[in-house]
Amino acid sequence: MSVIVDFHIHYPRDMQLEALVRTCENLGVVKVCMLSLGKWRNNVNENTLVERAMKEYPDLIVGFAYVALGRDPPDIVDEFHSRGFRGIKLIDPAKPYDVDEFFDYYERMEDYNLLTLFHTGIVARSARDREWRVSSEFMRPVRLDRIARVFPKLRIIGAHLGHPWCDEAAVVMMHNPNVYFDISGGHTFWVALAIRRRGRYDVDPARLLFGSDAFSPGVIERMLRFWEVALPQLGLSKEEVAGVLGKNALKLLGGT
Template sequence: MIVDCHTQIWNHQTPPIYAGLADAGVRADESRHLAAADPVDKAIVLAFKSTYLGSEIPNRFVAEYVRRNPGKMIGFAGIDPTDRDWMEELRIAQHDLQLKGVAIAPALQDFHPSDTRAMRLYEECARRGLPLLFEQGHRNPAAKMEFAQPMLIDAVAREFPTLRIVVARLGFPWVHQAVVLLAKHANVYADVAGLLPHPWLSYSALLAAHEYGVMNKLLFGSDFPFRSPAACIEALYSVNQFSHAGSLPPIPREQLRGIVERDALALLGIETHSPATAVPSTIFADED
């Protein structure tokens, strides 16, 4: 199974998160997302909410898209723990909207990961069996990057060992912190979204994960709409170009394939129905 664990959609009413950025004009409409998702079996679509930024990709907007494409799409709720109504929003997201996980972004929501309000959210996610994605890095000029370091999640994972956590973008730019976190905690994973378009960054990050023995904790993510799943799969299978050209160590191909084909939904405890048919990853894997 190929699962794209990191995608977003928006329309003309939901782009403020990217205001002022060069990428603000990137199209992330539903039709483009659905077409891009063709090579994967499932795609996780992330909602977003930030009181700090005054920005939102609404949970209901994502849920309606998922409902129209139930065999392919899975929605994660965007919850802001600094919002006084987050508990009710979480209840609605799970029970009414049928969203299967939660996405937060401390750097974009202006809170320390160990903030008391956030700890209540983690406790509730653990109780409800909802996996939690930490969006760590971001290009928004207002992002408070001091709250994005993966080592800050260590206290969360210690306090809630049953909570399934995904560190987005392998914690970039703090990749080594993330790698240690994956090795330390059984239920902490990371996606590779955002790394794959950058050959050296992705090679060095994946090599660190390989040498630390945590390649089995990495999940595929395309970072759509900024990159397509197909382009990212191809880039992943090409990371050993540096080892082919010199004396650098290669990353075993079966481990790269494992990232692409890992059943992230099973690892995150997400139950799904109506499996979809996708193009096999061998269209990329068989090429050197």
């Protein structure tokens, strides 16, 4: 069985962390990137939950802290780094990802060698849409292009292959060697079609990362089985499939 890494999971909705850990053991998932969404459900701050989880299961759980771009002060990045987070999760920015005023955050992330995972593409509706005036357009994959050029050492991961702008994501990846994408989320067919079309747009299988976007452990297995079946049918070699399912991620995580 090849090594599996889930690059995109969330803190379990039912708060049953142990069940998640057991599921990972059973599936051969050796690492998960757990992405905080900040103050979210019932005003619980997921940064605290994810921090506790990564300290309880340091071999399995890689913690990503949430930074609210344009709302949190940039020096919050220093704080998260000192608390042991290895990555930062970004979603719902106050302005488009690539505006100059956010560069202070990215500079710090680059200096600390923090992996930076941007939600890209359409975002699910949520309770904070109105207060934050949330826009999916602020999170289009092309917004990563400028950040990747200005911060060439920053390791950028876009989520969901930018769905529905998957081809745009692929071109951004093609032009920027420091850009990766996870293939997480429920829009598997769109993502699969974009991978199938590579050749036109050169999706690089060495920079694709399996992720489930799971809020509950059962989803991890469902997504894993889908991609195990689909990736070879999309023309990926055995080595490329092993890369997407885990080895590409291990390389990225090993470098931090």
